[in-house]
Amino acid sequence: MVNLNVFSQILSLIDRELFKVLVAKHKSDKHCKGINSWTHLASMLFCHFSSADSVRDISNGLRSTTGNLNHLGVGRAPSKSNISYINKHRTHELFKDLYFSLLDKLWQKDTHLRKDLTQLKRKVYLMDASIIPLCLSVFDWAKFRSTKGAVKLHTVLDYDGCLPVFMQITDGKxxxxxxxxxxxxxxxxxxxxxxGYVDYNWLGDLDSRGCYFVTRSKTNMKYNVIKSYQSEALLEKGIIKDEIIELSGPSADRYNSKPLRLIHFWDSSTDNQYHFLTNNIQWKASLVANIYKQRWQIEIFFKHLKQRLKISSFVGTSENAVMIQIWTSLIGILLLKYLQKKAKYDWNLSNLVGFIRMNIFVKINIWQWIDDPFIRPPVKGKNGQLQIFSD
Structure with missing residues (x-):
């Protein structure tokens, strides 16, 4: 019989000694009013895993585990006013540092097998930004448009594991x-x-530092063609034309006047044509197209973050409270993806989140459960009756 519930076992993945070091660094337990940083973290992770809609839901949900809070490392369940206060006043930098510490010590220590781009023996980073809309009358600090508020998540995702190695949160503008x-x-x-990232100064800086980039060209890009390759073999792979180009006009001065590669690709599934721009002259054209195709992984990450964890609505209105909810959601998705990776069962992340939400306070061995989550039907005997006794 397991004495710890699912939520307690998930929290146990976080190194408490590491957390204590970060608490001491940020002095986040100073003036804590009895609700320490660990209780704060547990409360916000409960918010994400249980999809709590308010501080009242968080408080009542934790209070419903009376007698089991000590398994969470929590002395007492915080009241809704406690949660509101600490979300406003405890620095979000604590949770930001905890995310990156867990990324190094829990996630990156294991190897990540690629499902695609296996022939590319380089680190691949996916970079994008996503807007989280906010009500300007409530979140008046989040300026975006005249009648709308928003924050924007500027994110760099490591393709190996598909978790952020960098995130910067700014206003939507x-x-x-x-x-x-x-x-x-x-x-x-x-x-x-x-x-949206095509800035020739920045692309030139990447090139000068020995990095490669793959992006889509702007429709108004001015250039001259140096060489052009076309063949039936390329067309069979969707490559209409493979060109070596040089930028012309002011763009050439901003980039550094080096040659670039422009690949015209036709996607038969959507009947659309795409134009990929890269500074690598040696790769096969089909590989360049496949590299850009993997950019969709960051869109999937944003979808999981917004739909599976509590990011679409917020339990606090201050800027610090919003930052805390975002950073704890990243901690939450890191823990969930760690469970998904370790499980023998082929979990879809959305299904794993849903099952944990339904069983968050159930006392089962989480490692056995994620390997084999379903009760198997009883074995029938030869005559069609249930086999009760074995031979």
């Missing part, structure tokens, strides 16, 4: 290209972005 240079990529890595 900040364009993607303005934050493109915030993260420094290692030499030889591949950066995949959509055309």
């Amino acid at each position: 900040v364009h993607e290209s303005q934050r493109a240079g915030s993260y420094s990529f290692s030499k030889g890595s591949v950066v995949v972005v959509d055309r």
Whole structure:
């Protein structure tokens, strides 16, 4: 008989000693009013895993585990006013540092097998931004448009594991290209972005540092064709034309006047034509198209973050409260993906989230459960009756 519920076992994945070091670094338990940083973390993770809609739901949900809170490392369930206060006043930097510490010590220590791009022996990073809409009359600090509020998540996803290695949260007005240079990529890595990031100064900087990029060209891009390749063999792979080009006009000066590669690709499934721009001259054209195709993984990540965890609505209205909810959602998705990776059962992440939500306070061995989540039907005997006694 297991004495710990599912939620307690998930929390046990977090190294308490590591957490204590971060608490001491940020002095986040100073003036804590009896609700320490661990209770705060447990409360916010409960919010995400149970899909709580308010601080009242968080408080009542934790209070319903009377007698089991000590298994969570929680002395007492916080009241709704406690949660509101600590969300407003405890620094979100604690949870930000915890996410990146868990990423290093829990997630990245294991190897991640690629389902695609196995022939590419380089680090691949997917970069994009996503807007989270907010009501401007309530979140008056989140300026976006005259009548709308929003925050924007500027994210760099490591293709191996598909979790963020960098995230910057700004107001909704900040364009993607303005934050493109915030993260420094290692030499030889591949950066995949959509055309919202096409800033020739930044692309030139990537090239000068020995990084490769794959993106889509802008419709108004001015260039001259140096070489052009067309063949039936290329067309069979969807490659209409493979060109070596050089930029012309002001764009050439901003980039560094080096040759680029422009691949015209036809997608038979959508009957659309795409134009991929890269600074790698050696790769096969089909590989370039496949690299850009993997950019969809970051869209899937944003979908999981917004739909599976509590990001579409917020339990606090201050800027710090919103930041805490976002960073704890990242901690939550890291823990869930760790369980998904370790499980023998082939979980879809959305199904895993749903099953944990239904069983969050059930006392079962989570490792056995994620390997074999369903009760198997009884074995029938030869005459069609249930086999009760074995031979």
